[in-house]
Amino acid sequence: MTKTIWTGLLASTLVLGSISAMAQTAGQDIKDAGHETKQAAKDTGHGIKKGTKTGYHKTKNGTKKAYHKTGSGIAKVGDKMEGKPKPQ
Template sequence: MNRTTRFLAACLIATLPAAFLGAQTAKQDMKDAGHETKQAAKDTGSGIKKGTTKSAHAVGEKTEEGWDATKKGTKKAYQKTKSGTKKAVNKVDGDPNTK
């Protein structure tokens, strides 16, 4: 064997074990796929939880704002009704100061 042939043979022999070490069995591939699927499901669940929590918080805030606006509007309507009723009663009673 000449020098070049020996060099190429040595390179080939050196790379063969690395090629076999990197190979996986079908069983190992399935196991890895299972782990990756499990992790993807966990990540999806975490994202859904985060989004749901954020949405629930926003709904709670908007509900509180709606409650406050309704309360304010009800008080205003009550005051207007009370004032209008007083004016009507005074008109019926003949109070000259009623406009």
């Protein structure tokens, strides 16, 4: 009888110990998932910031280039028009 009591106690201790270990692991897994989600959001934000800056600078440079090209094109047309009589 004593042997079965000790066997029962040992079995219940092992079961409770493994349940406790699984609960701690699950809790840590949830914390890890939260940290990974936070880091992913930060990485996404950094990527968007960089892309936005790059787009801004490319647009700014393209606008300047178009402005200068337009100015030089108008000057060329003006030079061509100088020698011709004005329409009446």
